Amino acid sequence: MVNVIVFAAKIVCVTVIVLQMIFHYDDYYRFCMEIKCLRLGFQCELKMQVEGMNWKSYAKILGLGAGLLLTILPSVYVAVSNSLLYFWPSLLSILVIRMQSVLMLLYVDILGHHVNLLGKRLQDVLNCHLKGGNCILDGNCNQLCSLEFLLALKHNHMGLYYLFTHFNGLFGWSIVCIYVVMILDSTVNIYWTQQVLAEVYEYRYLYATFAVYIPSIIMIFIFCRGGEFCKRQNVIIGSYLRNLACHPAPAKEPAYNELLSEFIMQVEQNSLAINAEGFMNIDNSLLMSILAAKVTYMIVLMQFSSY
Template identity: 25%
Template sequence: FVKNVFEDSKLSSLVSGLVFVSQSVAHITTIIQSILTKEKQFQIFTSYNEIDNDFKTKLNRTVNLRNIRVHLLNKISIILTILILNMLILINFIIGTNFNTVYWYSFFTVQSLRLRVIQCFSYIILVNERFDILNEILLNFIKEQYNYKKRIFTIDSVNSLIENNNNMKSNKNIETILALKHIYNGLWDTVNLINECFGWSLLSIITSYFLDFTSNAYWLFMAIENMAEPETIWKCLGTMLPLILIIGYLSWGCQECSNKGERTGNLVNKLEKSNENEKYNALISEFSLQIIHEPISITANGFFNINFNLLGSMAAATVTYLVILIQFLLSERTM
């Protein structure tokens, strides 16, 4: 809930009402979706455990959970520290002003929406960490293929021995590719679970943040133009900064997730084909087609992908609506 910067402005009252409604709807949506998808959120952690078990049993790679937790805590602690400092500074400017009651009235709603986004961001980071391991194994596998092929052509051996070695290597390669393919399936399913658990929440929160940011940009313009009190200017800036930070962090995490999925596809396309084993070649082609038809993407319930393109679209839309609001403000003053 945002109090009107100027009580006598009908347009300002309308903008305040839109922000209030959007935050209320977003809060209710997140609560309902959290309750309805409680079991699926537990399934996300089950998927992580199954993927880690596949790394260990099928690829002989132990996932270092301690390092993953440290990386996650480092990323989360950065955004939490900035948000807490921003909140303390904002409270310092708000105490004693006419925004005091309004701020505390909306405090719980604002913080709950932020925590919901951070929760989703945490799940995405956990997916990214496992994609790093998957891509690392794929890259090492490609290097082993190259070194093995180079060794075969440089060592003068008996033809039958080379053929046996190739057959054994092809069988082992098939097992490795099957394991990698199965892990990619697990990661893709996990991303789908994240979309199901947070789709409507992200849609409502991003919409609310867009309206909130545009509104505060409009009020900031009015405050600067009318030489308002410094508390009003700092209040607008203090509200806009967390919105930029949260959406930017979320878009970065989702963009990284998509990029790592695309990197997996690029690495699969670099795998060496076999002249003797068509089953191995067919498996690589199937894996490559699967990645093309099942890309990794975090969406707001399918309405749009969350990535850096979203940031650009929101910035362009904010400028457009800000110009429209200013034009309405000028026409209101001339009436």
């Protein structure tokens, strides 16, 4: 029964992923073009030298992708040695789910990278205002303190918000289904590990159980940390704007203060967060909720096994 439940969850998840890719095929291209346009906006309007993500981010994505593929091998070994026929129909779904997770993590890192760049530019503007416009940033501090530059910052923040909204629309149901599968799969395999250690099953089953729940927990943790990073950067952007509003300068125009108030309201109302179709925000609070739920399910499974 447990195998059927986990298998059915994987099939449903893969079906949702494939259907989303079919019906939103053109949207994936538009999403990539929006990322490119946002990068050009940062370069042209905010006068930033936008570089790619650092090597650690690429190493994390490549290492995670390779690790998720390699950890399938122990499960294949156990399935062959023990003639586990139910494993083979689910092999393709495992590959699809894991590669889709890597793709989403890549996009989350790209979104977080742009949010961080916007926060750094706002910090430059705040430092310029605090120094009375006498600093030399990019060779033109007056431009950083201008109404036009604040308007460009506001415009690019809204573009970044639309990019987050597009991402949530493209991958929202995939995130929900993948999280359900990872929670079910990891919980069940932790329970089976406990059964193996209790000598109910042979010890070679540990290869398969470890190869399932450890990658699942790692994916849950990294994805939640990526969403938490975007959420915190949005909070930092809001704090920069409020600090800017709390330090009035004689040179500021009334229109500047009005635009600044609108910008603050925009940041508060349009949060840059990873959301799964309104079911949950991907951040540290979700990580703690998942851990609490896994403990509860483990207790239930152990109670059923005692009868």
